Amino acid sequence: MHKTAPTDAPILNTLAVRWSPYVFSPRPVRRVDLQSLFEAARWAASSYNEQPWRFIVGVRGQGDTHARVLSCLTEKNQAWARAAPVLAIGVFMRNLASSGEGNRAAQHDLGLASANLAIEATRRKLHVHMMIGIDPDAAREAFSIPEDAEALTAMAIGYHETELAGGSALRKREASPRSRHPLDEFVFGDHFGQSADL
Amino acid sequence: MHKTAPTDAPILNTLAVRWSPYVFSPRPVRRVDLQSLFEAARWAASSYNEQPWRFIVGVRGQGDTHARVLSCLTEKNQAWARAAPVLAIGVFMRNLASSGEGNRAAQHDLGLASANLAIEATRRKLHVHMMIGIDPDAAREAFSIPEDAEALTAMAIGYHETELAGGSALRKREASPRSRHPLDEFVFGDHFGQSADL
Numbered sequence: 145m146h147k148t149a150p151t152d153a154p155i156l157n158t159l160a161v162r163w164s165p166y167v168f169s170p171r172p173v174r175r176v177d178l179q180s181l182f183e184a185a186r187w188a189a190s191s192y193n194e195q196p197w198r199f200i201v202g203v204r205g206q207g208d209t210h211a212r213v214l215s216c217l218t219e220k221n222q223a224w225a226r227a228a229p230v231l232a233i234g235v236f237m238r239n240l241a242s243s244g245e246g247n248r249a250a251q252h253d254l255g256l257a258s259a260n261l262a263i264e265a266t267r268r269k270l271h272v273h274m275m276i277g278i279d280p281d282a283a284r285e286a287f288s289i290p291e292d293a294e295a296l297t298a299m300a301i302g303y304h305e306t307e308l309a310g311g312s313a314l315r316k317r318e319a320s321p322r323s324r325h326p327l328d329e330f331v332f333g334d335h336f337g338q339s340a341d342l
Numbered sequence: 343m344h345k346t347a348p349t350d351a352p353i354l355n356t357l358a359v360r361w362s363p364y365v366f367s368p369r370p371v372r373r374v375d376l377q378s379l380f381e382a383a384r385w386a387a388s389s390y391n392e393q394p395w396r397f398i399v400g401v402r403g404q405g406d407t408h409a410r411v412l413s414c415l416t417e418k419n420q421a422w423a424r425a426a427p428v429l430a431i432g433v434f435m436r437n438l439a440s441s442g443e444g445n446r447a448a449q450h451d452l453g454l455a456s457a458n459l460a461i462e463a464t465r466r467k468l469h470v471h472m473m474i475g476i477d478p479d480a481a482r483e484a485f486s487i488p489e490d491a492e493a494l495t496a497m498a499i500g501y502h503e504t505e506l507a508g509g510s511a512l513r514k515r516e517a518s519p520r521s522r523h524p525l526d527e528f529v530f531g532d533h534f535g536q537s538a539d540l
Contacts (some may be wrong), residue, residue: 153374153381155462155507156356164387176351178540179364182529185352186522188457192391197524200530201538209531209538217498233448235534249474252494253454256472259386262454263461264353274454276447278388288533296450324384325393331409332398337432337486340399340407342376 149322162266162274163322166314168228169305172204178230184264185257191249192242197257198235200287200295212286217298218277224314225275228300232259233283234274235295246317251296258297261305264300273300347520360464361520362471364512365501366426370402375466376428381497382462383455389447390440395455396433398485398493410484415496416475422512423473426498431481432472433493434458449494456495463499507514 147153147163175219182199190196200210213231214222225231236250262272275298283295333340345361347353352507380397389396400407414418423429434448445451460470473496481493531538 149385151381151385153377155378155382155385156465157355159385159458159462160380162385162387175540177518179351179525180353182525182540183349184353184357186525186528187347187349187353187357187520189360189460189472192474193521195528198528198530198534199538200476200534201540202531206539207532248494251449252453252456252474255450256457256460258450259454259461260357260459262387263457264357267354274389276450287530288535290534291504293534296446321384323391327377327380327384329385330393330396332396332485333400334405336396336485336486336491340397340405342373342380342399 147282147322152327155208158263162262164269165271165304166224166273166318167305168271168300169231169303170227171303172229173270173302177270178203180268181261181264185261188253188257188260189245190253190256192240194237194240194247194253196237196247196250197254198237198293200233200235202231204229213234213298216278216283216286216295217275219277220278221275221298225273227305228302230301231294232299233278233287233299234297234299235293238292238294239250254296258299269303271304275299277337282298344522354461356461356465359524360460361469363469363502364422364471364516365503366498368425368427368500369501370427371468371500375468376401378466379459380461383459386451386455386458387452388451390438392435392438392440392451393447394445395452396435396491398431398433400429402427411496414476414481414484415473416477416491419473419475419496423424423471423496424497425503426500428499430499431476431485431493431536432495432496432497433487436490436492454493455467456497467501468499470500473497514540
């Protein structure tokens with residue numbers, strides 16, 4: 145299945161072919177690939193180079209972390225995400241290590257790192273499906289997350305399953321066309337809401 | 343100047359060579375390049391496909407938006423960012439368009455879109471320097487940002503200035519080696535703070 149974005153302007157192919165599947169293959173992710181995924185996250189930009197991102201990673205077949213990450217997801221997400229061979233939780237540090245003050249960029253910068261990870265995954269034919277549907281308190285309990293950190297996201301990482309049926313509702317959901325607002329609805333010039341003349 | 347990341351595992355070259363300069367060239371950014379930058383942002387992932395990101399973009403020489411964006415930055419950022427031919431503000435929508443409830447992923451997803459933009463810029467030999475040092479209230483006033491949206495970041499976009507001196511303090515800041523925490527300090531397994539066995 146290809147879901148290349150129908151772009152209005154040319155962009156890096158890896159960005160255009162990235163999408164978030166619901167049906168994952170049991171095929172394991174190679175260790176070297178996983179290392180490069182997190183290495184890509186590592187080199188993201190961050191405010192004051194604080195690198196406020198943390199990840200908790202569970203690999204199926206290695207201890208019980210995969211099962212414990214799964215248990216932190218909403219039931220709807222658990223239903224499809226359990227098939228992914230790698231599950232991760234995205235955590236941000238609330239405060240600046242430098243001053244102890246709140247880091248207003250923390251959630252944003254976790255996003256920067258996660259985007260890098262997803263792009264590195266895409267070029268390795270892997271897929272990442274990010275989720276906001278998690279229980280942060282359950283994650284705090286399950287993984288002893290301290291007060292100055294907070295779980296925000298989860299990620300299912302693996303190969304797209306193209307062979308098996310995988311549940312018709314999920315397949316249908318996957319097959320829907322990709323859509324986005326046009327540029328003139330989110331890139332503004334003179335004022336918020338007024339399209340920029342790019 | 344090359345500041346390729348000294349990676350411990352191989353990653354996409356575009357991710358490795360991205361960095362945030364302080365000294366921008368006055369060379370303008372082509373319209374087609376700008377369009378592709380925001381097109382790359384457009385195709386980022388987002389929770390419930392809400393696409394909560396908005397951008398206000400000022401191009402030097404086109405009206406006063408560039409000057410007005412500049413006025414929303416902290417003084418320290420204004421000092422170097424004024425040289426960039428394109429300045430943008432990153433805004434997130436607080437609430438889900440679907441339900442009106444708060445969107446917990448909004449800031450994170452603005453980060454996903456901004457990372458895409460930075461990667462597209464990098465492959466076009468452009469640079470993006472993101473900033474958290476802005477005055478959100480000044481931005482609200484200057485650009486009529488409504489209550490259900492909030493300015494979070496700014497971005498200086500342009501070419502790195504390699505010829506002119508550009509201020510020795512900024513040059514020195516640019517020349518510092520790139521550094522990041524090693525993987526075992528932010529990728530955890532059994533518990534938060536315990537390195538994953540990747």
